[in-house]
């Protein structure tokens with residue numbers, strides 16, 4: 259990893275790292291990872307296998323440290339590379355998956371098709387649905403006739419199929435010319451598991467199919483998928499990369515000009531959980547428009563605790579991060595959280611306090627137009 263930016267120990271990353279915030283443990287913070295990885299690079303001493311495995315798992319991949327680091331130190335990328343080069347990491351990953359399937363439920367649910375070992379198929383286990391709280395009374399006409407595909411992501415393809423169905427119905431209501439496509443994974447879950455080669459292959463497959471379909475609009479329903487697709491653009495030439503960035507569109511943005519009305523089932527207060535990988539304001543704006551003053555977006559800045567391989571290595575630690583996230587949400591008075599990342603919904607749902615609930619924004623909309 260020589261030639262990469264060096265950590266200057268400024269400590270800015272401490273305040274944003276969910277692991278440090280939840281535990282106060284300096285050894286889990288990004289700068290400690292940077293120091294350890296630098297030492298590994300220089301070949302200082304023997305690093306016991308267990309330490310390398312543990313270090314490789316101790317990151318949620320939220321990228322929050324990257325946003326604040328003045329040096330551009332990419333701790334999550336360095337940790338992902340360590341996972342990829344570690345000879346036994348994949349074995350260790352699946353061994354832990356078999357040992358702790360309950361702790362792992364959301365992660366296994368998201369394993370791209372064919373990747374989860376036998377006996378760990380959780381398809382059919384779905385978080386509860388809700389609503390409808392909102393009906394679309396007149397769909398936007400802005401996208402009528404536009405060629406589009408849906409990128410449903412692994413969770414809506416393999417685990418919570420109602421999200422895919424709902425998204426397809428909403429696209430039909432928008433009047434788009436919906437092309438059939440089977441994209442597979444965005445690469446993000448594979449990258450989280452240290453499968454960098456597989457992540458690259460998934461992204462190349464997506465780009466090839468998108469190209470073959472004539473570069474249509476790509477409607478997305480997950481912030482983490484959008485992040486994965488953005489990384490696909492980094493592999494393309496400048497013109498095509500720009501076209502792909504413009505094509506990848508949150509479904510919420512496509513619905514924005516639609517007219518909606520609240521139903522009697524809508525709760526009084528609904529909090530927005532902002533996913534770590536979200537870079538578009540569209541989901542938040544769409545929910546604000548649809549739910550009016552019942553909706554608010556608290557600035558809690560917490561992670562759901564889902565990402566990386568932490569749920570396998572240290573499920574209690576991942577749960578601690580998730581609890582902190584829920585504590586921050588419920589401290590605002592909200593018992594209901596809505597978000598736009600399929601992984602966050604799964605993690606928040608399995609960790610919700612008894613009185614609290616988490617939903618994907620698709621869950622709160624009526625299936626079709628009135």
Ligand code: SF4
Nearest residue numbers: 265266268269271327
């Ligand atoms: S913000 Fe960057 S430079 Fe500062 S301590 Fe963290 S990793 Fe090091």
Ligand code: SF4
Nearest residue numbers: 275317318320321323
């Ligand atoms: S990516 Fe997130 S969990 Fe990992 S070191 Fe950075 S802030 Fe911490």
